[in-house]
Amino acid sequence: MRHRFRPLLLLFWVGLVYAVFTLPEPAENLSETVTVNMEVSGVSNPVTAVLLNFRGYDTLLELGVLLVALMGVWSLRTVSDYRQVDPGQVLDIMSRQLVPVLIVSAGFLLWAGASAPGGAFQAGSLLGAAGVLLILCGWRIDDRFTGLPLRLLLASGVGLFVLTGAALLLADAAFLQYPPSVAGHFVLAIEAMATLSIGATLAALFMGGRPGRRSE
Structure with a gap:
């Protein structure tokens, strides 16, 4: 069976x-192009300018890939096991100390991303790590939030991206081409929502299935 795939792998x-x-050889120096257009990006960090403004399509697709991956995991099974978990004294103490630090650090990285290394994916990863710690300690989502509220949170990053692009199209602008005067506000709003969405998605992926109700 394994040998059948060797020609495909070789190909x-x-x-x-x-x-x-x-x-093909690059037609122009991309770093110089980014530097020249930084004034209209709304931020002073060139990486954030590329990911959230000049190449916003790429970031939108990356968020979409995360969401599709979660949909695939949720299609496999439902996690409705809410048995009491004893994390142990070490993990319990560590989680109580680290989770607040991770949340504050995520907020700092989100805010600093406009002018320094940071941004939505870094901040979202820290929120996801905080969620993983809570899950390991036995924390589970309340039944009231396992349905529509959770789905809205998970889709909020992609949703705000698409809604922003649609609003710009209605305003006779190009898709995700922010007006220079308000570009910084658009970038911050999208990054903030993407941070929450990424953090929730990573934690949900760690659970290994769709969270079900306790009565299931």
Whole structure:
């Protein structure tokens, strides 16, 4: 069975090598292009400018990939086991000390992303780590929030991206092409929502299935 896939793998690697060696030369210096257009980006960090403004499509698709991955995991099974979990004294004390630090650090990275290394994915990863610690300690989502509220939170990052782009289209602008005067506000709003969405998605992926009600 394993030998049947060897020709396909060989064909894949040959195609990959060919694609790498036939990449076209860049027509222009991208770093210089970003530097020239920083004034209209709304932020002073070039990485954030590229990810949330100049190449916002890429970030939108990355959020979409996370959401699709979670949908795939949720389609496999429902996690409705709410048995009491004893995390142990060490993990319990560590989680009580680290979770607040992770949440504050996530907020700092989100705010600092406009002018320094940071941003939604870094902040969301810290929120996801905080969620994993809470799950390991036996914390579970209340039944009131396992349905529509949780789904809205998970889709909020992609949703705000799409709604912003649609609003710009209605205003006779290009999709995700923010007006320079308010670009910084758009970037901050999208990053804040994406942070919450990424953190919730990563924690939900760790659970390994769709959270069910305790009565299920």
